[in-house]
Amino acid sequence: MLRDRALDLLPHAARTQVEDVLDAIDIAAQVHNPRVLLGMMPSVGRGLLLKKGKQGDAVLMRAAHRAHFDFQYQGDYPEMYDLYRRAVAGQWDAETQLDWSIDVDPHDPERFVLPLDFVPVQGLAAHGIHLDRREQERFLQDFAAFILSQFLHGEHGALYASCQVTESVQWFDGKLYGSTQVMDEARHVEVFLRYLETKVGKLYQVNDNLFTIIDALMTDARWDMKFLGMQIMVEGLALGAFSTIYHSTREPLLKDLLKYVIQDEARHVHYGVLALKRHLATLSEAEIREREDWAFEVALLMRNRFLAHEVYEEWFGHRLRRRQWDAVITDLPLMREFRRVMFKRLIPNLEHIGLFSPRIRRHYDKAGLTEFAGGLHAGQAGGLVVPVERCAQGVEHGQRGLDDLGADAVTGDEGGWDSLIHGERGGSKKRRKA
Numbered sequence: 001m002l003r004d005r006a007l008d009l010l011p012h013a014a015r016t017q018v019e020d021v022l023d024a025i026d027i028a029a030q031v032h033n034p035r036v037l038l039g040m041m042p043s044v045g046r047g048l049l050l051k052k053g054k055q056g057d058a059v060l061m062r063a064a065h066r067a068h069f070d071f072q073y074q075g076d077y078p079e080m081y082d083l084y085r086r087a088v089a090g091q092w093d094a095e096t097q098l099d100w101s102i103d104v105d106p107h108d109p110e111r112f113v114l115p116l117d118f119v120p121v122q123g124l125a126a127h128g129i130h131l132d133r134r135e136q137e138r139f140l141q142d143f144a145a146f147i148l149s150q151f152l153h154g155e156h157g158a159l160y161a162s163c164q165v166t167e168s169v170q171w172f173d174g175k176l177y178g179s180t181q182v183m184d185e186a187r188h189v190e191v192f193l194r195y196l197e198t199k200v201g202k203l204y205q206v207n208d209n210l211f212t213i214i215d216a217l218m219t220d221a222r223w224d225m226k227f228l229g230m231q232i233m234v235e236g237l238a239l240g241a242f243s244t245i246y247h248s249t250r251e252p253l254l255k256d257l258l259k260y261v262i263q264d265e266a267r268h269v270h271y272g273v274l275a276l277k278r279h280l281a282t283l284s285e286a287e288i289r290e291r292e293d294w295a296f297e298v299a300l301l302m303r304n305r306f307l308a309h310e311v312y313e314e315w316f317g318h319r320l321r322r323r324q325w326d327a328v329i330t331d332l333p334l335m336r337e338f339r340r341v342m343f344k345r346l347i348p349n350l351e352h353i354g355l356f357s358p359r360i361r362r363h364y365d366k367a368g369l370t371e372f373a374g375g376l377h378a379g380q381a382g383g384l385v386v387p388v389e390r391c392a393q394g395v396e397h398g399q400r401g402l403d404d405l406g407a408d409a410v411t412g413d414e415g416g417w418d419s420l421i422h423g424e425r426g427g428s429k430k431r432r433k434a
Contacts, residue, residue, distance in 0.1 A: 004321055012318060019322045020208075024048040031301075033293040040216055040297075047212030053153075054205045064221035067167040070175075079274050080173040087180035087267055092260050094191045102253040104199040106141040113144040113200070113251045115334075123328035127320055139315060145196065146311045147245065149204035152192040154238055157214035158268075159185035161230040168223035169275060177271055184264040191257050199253065204310050213298070224279050228291060231272020232349055233298055239265045240342035248334065269349065270378040276353040292360040295350055300367060303339050344372050352377035 003022075007015050024044055031037040046052045052059050075081055105111060119136045131139060162185050166178030196203050206214075217229040242265060246258040280288060312325040320328075329335060347364070350356050351373055356364075364370050 004323070007321065016313070016317070016322075020048060020051075023322075031297045033290075033297060035290060036294050036297050039220075039294075040212075043212045043216035043219070046215055047208050051208060052215070053208065053211035061215060061218045063164060064219065065164055065168045065223055065226070066221075068170050068223075070170075070172045073172055075173060077171040077173040077274070077278070080171060080177050080271070083267060083271060083274065084173065084177040084180060087177060087184070090263060090267070091180070091183065092187070094187055094194070094257075094260075097260070098191070098256055099253060100194070100198070104251055104253065107137055111251050112137075112140065113249055113254060114140050114147075114245070115248050115250070116140065117334055118143055118248075118332070120328045120332045123331060124316075127324060127328070129316065129319055139311075141200070142202065142314065143308065143311055145200045145202040146204045146308050147241075148192060148196055148200065149202075150207050150210055151238070151241070152189060152196060152203075153206040153210055154214075154234060155185055155188040155192060157210075157218070158230060158234065158238075159189055161214075161217055161226055162268075164218070165223055165226050165230070168226070171275075174271075174275060181264075181268055181271065184268070188261055188264065191261070195254065195257060207308075207310065209301070213302070224276060225291070225294070227272050227275050227279075228295060228355075229298065231268055232276065232353070233295065233302065233346070235265055235268045235272065236346040236349060237302055237342050239269060239345060241338060243341050244334065244338045266378065269345070273349055273353055273378040280354045288354065288357070289359075292355045292357060295355050296360055296363055299343070299346065299369075303342070343369050344375060345378070347372035348375040348377040352379070 007018060010018065028037060028041070028044065031040065104113065106113065116136060119131065119139055121131065121136070124131065159182065162178060162181040166175055166182060169175060169178060193203075213229070213234065217226050217234070220226060220229070239262065242258050242262050246255060246262060249255050249258075280291070283291075307326050307329050309322065309325075312320070312322065312329075316325060347356070347369060356373065361370060361373070364373075
């Protein structure tokens with residue numbers, strides 16, 4: 001193509017800058033709703049063009065939401081209070097409940113952080129790039145560092161977003177639960193940072209696309225858009241990603257770490273479903289339409305945009321065009337599985353909260369995503385909300401351990417996590433004691 005030949009004539013640094021601009025244009029071209037595009041453009045500019053997340057300084061994001069004070073302290077949402085009580089019971093201490101003495105050896109095939117299937121051997125070979133076994137192990141370690149670094153940055157964004165929604169959510173029971181999520185997110189930042197610093201030894205900067213999404217959520221004044229973006233979209237993405245890595249890794253410390261984090265994350269998604277199910281029922285048709293379109297556009301961007309360009313630049317920037325790398329990494333089987341698991345939970349949640357009308361369903365159908373409609377939403381999946389000690393034991397009351405259940409277990413399907421750790425559906429009906 002003429003575009004590719006023109007890029008090949010540029011010095012590498014200049015080519016990278018031009019590709020950044022082209023990426024931003026491609027993102028804008030994928031957004032079909034002008035109002036959604038207009039709302040996202042400042043964040044796209046700060047994230048993809050100015051690269052605010054990679055300048056080495058603290059990033060200031062102006063918050064515009066209102067804090068909602070309720071001095072009546074009324075119990076106004078029993079399901080949220082029940083979730084709060086479960087979250088309190090499920091708190092865990094990373095210092096004492098994870099074995100940090102475990103040595104992580106990137107060259108031990110019995111304990112790879114990621115399996116060799118994460119190395120796109122065939123895709124690279126099609127472009128004349130061949131990695132020997134030692135190079136594959138080094139690439140795998142860097143790719144793992146990149147993925148875990150983005151987990152860290154995502155949890156960092158979730159920490160601040162959960163503070164904002166706790167301030168602005170209108171239900172007092174929701175504020176009680178939100179406070180537990182703030183603690184959860186702080187703990188997740190702690191464990192991923194410690195793992196990266198002490199076990200992996202490498203930390204990548206925030207991915208531009210992830211920064212763009214976090215920036216858009218943090219600066220939006222509407223509390224329900226923060227809920228929709230963080231609790232449903234980003235946390236749903238994280239739950240799918242954690243599930244994929246949990247079932248892929250052979251490294252015991254990371255596996256235990258993810259086991260605890262997954263339990264917390266599923267509660268967070270459940271919280272978003274509870275809040276938005278009630279709130280969206282009060283909005284006008286036009287407001288629902290805007291949120292449907294926004295969720296659809298962001299879903300497609302998340303599906304297509306996490307392409308590890310930072311790893312590409314480090315390893316193959318002088319040997320492959322960026323678009324060639326995008327095709328290689330997108331076609332990697334485990335990345336395809338990641339996207340499948342992500343949408344398997346996301347679509348039923350959007351359906352349940354009322355953002356899956358026949359109008360928007362047609363768009364999801366064109367994108368090949370309606371196969372997941374009708375699946376279990378977060379409330380039906382149980383939220384993984386019992387005390388974490390029972391998860392850590394792996395077997396309780398004769399039920400099977402986590403590793404016997406397959407990927408669907410971590411995303412809450414029938415016979416999976418919920419049957420493992422609950423043995424039944426639903427939670428306590430108790431409210432506060434008099």
